[in-house]
Amino acid sequence: MFDDLHDLYQQMILDHSRSPRNFRKMEGANRRADGRNPLCGDQITLYLFMEGDVVKDISFQGSGCAISKASASLLTDALKGKSRQEVKRLFDQVHELVTTGKTGGDDVGKLAVFAGVHKFPARVKCAILPWHALIAAIEGKVEPVSTE
Amino acid sequence: MSLASPIQEPKKSAIDWRSLRDDFPALHQIVHGHPLIYFDNAATTQKPRFVIEALRSFYERDNANVHRGVHELSNRASAAYEAARARAAQFIRAKSADEIVFTRGTTEAINLVAQSWGPKNLRPGDRILLTEMEHHSNIVPWQLLAERVGAQLIFLPISDDKGLLDLNRLDEWLTPQVKILAITHISNSLGTVNPVAELCRRARRIGAVTLIDAAQSAGHCPLDVQEIGCDFLAFSGHKMCGPTGIGVLYGRHELLEAMPPYQGGGDMISTVDFHRSTWNRVPHKFEAGTPHISGAVGLHAAMDYLDRIGRKNIAQRDHELAAYAYERLSRLSGLRLFGPHVGRAGLVSFLAADVHAHDLVTVADQRGIALRGGHHCNQPLMKQLGVEATARASFYFYNLEEEIDRFVDALREIQKFFSR
Incomplete structure (x- = not known):
């Protein structure tokens, strides 16, 4: 009866939520964005260092539920070296993944662990929060993004 | 109490x-x-069949608009709506049904006071005293008001995890600049029951007006506005077995009488010219447009149901x-x-x-x-x-x-x- 829950909270998600990767403030970042989920109090800050069109370094800080934290952590792992265009394509695929459970493309890699999120509509925004912050950072928006 | x-x-x-x-x-x-x-249940309670049946029966037999019709159904609907008002007055021991204004809920009731009573009674530098445990609905309306009139918000602190107000230090906060104390009866996130009668008594001593947010208490314990000694009290039907979208603002008659209307429209007027209108009497002055008639009927049933227990x-x-x-x-x-x-x-x-x-x-x-x-x-x-x-x-x-x-x-x- 906890099957759906094991889908949602896969071991990799729990691992990343407990020991998030790239969890630091980045000195010398040239892009930054805040993401907030006012409903549950999740808040993250994403730092990027971009050279031209390419994400050279990426990190985050913040607090939140296991899903949003793991999503931010796995996102930072997945994006180093990607171009702006690749980032946007990946965003679309992750968005489809967490809303439909279908892995829309073959770029998602490890991020496929978030497929279980689609069965929990209230939690989709937790998974997608860091991604919204990412797009805001890449587009150089300064206002905090919100999933509400 | x-x-x-x-x-x-x-x-x-x-x-x-x-x-x-x-x-x-x-x-x-x-x-x-x-x-x-x-x-x-602190978010909303479930509804007993008794309330659901009251709603159904109203829509199946008595449904009509209130106050303006001459026909039988309109008379029935008006009577039911006003009976709910009288019942609400009795429910919280208000002196008269005229002290009961129907609103969409606690939030709208507080906004009504902030927007109608507020600008007429607050001057720049005046203070609005709240507590640190208030719901957003008892903070944000006052922020809007404070910004509008140049008043200042101050907050009574809570002790620690235990979530009690520190009444020993109350006098430090209750200064003559405080014109209104707005405070929750029961905290929705801590479960603290505040000594509202004592707080109102102390506030009255310095001439401050008092408002009680009774959203979490109205369906949970006896309420007596005269014993509490508050000027305003607000609660929601849906947190006490009633329907959503209906709530009550209690206001002492002389205060309501002196307040300007909250919204304009039908039902709240006495006469209307193209350029000028005069207001209906209290409480109708505060109820513009067709009210939530079935909501009031459902709330009436909810009050009866709770008092039977x-x-x-x-x-x-x-x-x-x-x-x-x-x-x-x-x-x-x-x-x-x-x-x-x-x-x-x-x-x-x-x-x-x-x-x-x-x-x-x-x-x-x-x-x-x-x-x-x-x-x-x-x-x-x-x-x-x-x-x-x-x-x-x-x-x-x-x-x-x-x-x-x-x-x-x-x-x-x-x-x-x-x-x-």
């Missing part, structure tokens, strides 16, 4: 609480393969359930409990170490347990407590000890699940 009463408190088992569950159709369902345990009995049942839950939860390791140890209202707010409230609530839901996780519309309070969010189980008289047992078992499993 004790009027010395010769009547003994009812014994623990005086009421068959379990059989009352049969009055609530929504309680009897399977959620994610488990019998529903509804512990989100007895609000004193309900208050005692709340205490029993909260005390039982608190006792069971305090024996779990890795749990932080918020709010007072004793004398708490019917809810428990908590955090499990290493499990975010939102994750906990998701897993509990898979066990058919409806909890709430988040800031409970208390963001400043959460900041004050140094947490992002808490999980909350809030009870009503139809909840059972065995449901609390199942909830505690589920919590243990949840802790295990997240430590794997």
